[in-house]
Amino acid sequence: MQKFEQVAYHVPPENQGQIVEVSYGCDEDYVYRKTYDRSDRTTAYARFEHPDTPEQEFDFDPWNGEPSLGDEVPFTKDEVEDWETVNSYVATFEAMDDSEGAADVEVQIGEVAGHWFIRTKDDAGGSDECDDKSYWSRKDAESAAEDFAEEHDESNAGENAAAYLERRLEEIAGEPDPDGEYCVYWDTTGDDEGPGKRYASPEAATAAAELANQGLHKHNPGGNLLCGYEPRRLVNGKWIGLDEEPEDEESTCPS
Numbered sequence: 001m002q003k004f005e006q007v008a009y010h011v012p013p014e015n016q017g018q019i020v021e022v023s024y025g026c027d028e029d030y031v032y033r034k035t036y037d038r039s040d041r042t043t044a045y046a047r048f049e050h051p052d053t054p055e056q057e058f059d060f061d062p063w064n065g066e067p068s069l070g071d072e073v074p075f076t077k078d079e080v081e082d083w084e085t086v087n088s089y090v091a092t093f094e095a096m097d098d099s100e101g102a103a104d105v106e107v108q109i110g111e112v113a114g115h116w117f118i119r120t121k122d123d124a125g126g127s128d129e130c131d132d133k134s135y136w137s138r139k140d141a142e143s144a145a146e147d148f149a150e151e152h153d154e155s156n157a158g159e160n161a162a163a164y165l166e167r168r169l170e171e172i173a174g175e176p177d178p179d180g181e182y183c184v185y186w187d188t189t190g191d192d193e194g195p196g197k198r199y200a201s202p203e204a205a206t207a208a209a210e211l212a213n214q215g216l217h218k219h220n221p222g223g224n225l226l227c228g229y230e231p232r233r234l235v236n237g238k239w240i241g242l243d244e245e246p247e248d249e250e251s252t253c254p255s
Helices: 138-152 161-173 202-219
Strands: 020-026 030-037 042-049 083-094 100-112 115-122 182-187 194-199 228-235 238-241
Touching: 083 115, 083 138, 083 161, 100 138, 100 161, 115 138, 161 202, 182 202, 194 202, 202 228
Parallel strands: none
Antiparallel strands: 020 030, 030 042, 083 100, 100 115, 182 194, 182 228, 228 238
């Protein structure tokens, strides 16, 4: 139970017998107003600073009438103790190697003192992308979470981050080119090392190699593989790494 729920609340005479019952409680830090709606059985709280009374001490006696209130101190999402995921979307970012990364972002709702908030959470270390706006009901918060996910989703319907990245690699790789100067090279200690499918650009070959490696690791989970696929380019009849400098051709001079 949170602090504002533990104080004793009293209904002023003018608020008694109402469909919406308003009562007040107090501790050394704040004055709290509790609103209970009998029609839908919802409860919400508001808190206020003690009123500025320099000439006399604050006299809190709501059983005699509504008390004076200082400035309101709104409840914030930082005070929410339990969050529930109600939606998700895919967000993209630039990875450390300048490639495109993607993360599954959860949109969560949480409640404190009858005020609902939304936030985002992901496993990629991203910060909360939602603002501090509060909502009066769970339904309103769920609707806001759905709208937020739809607005920020960068994937196609039904895709998670992994499916999004796989589709993007397939789009970049495109169709092989039998005359291309780039290839997906099978690099291994065995005697079957050599070039595979060829492509017209380094970007296409890099994407195709990444797809091939994903398939390799999928069928060999947890293994320390001594083989793999890598993009290479054809220079002087040899397949070399994309960043590898070609060897100088030996020149022959007549004696």
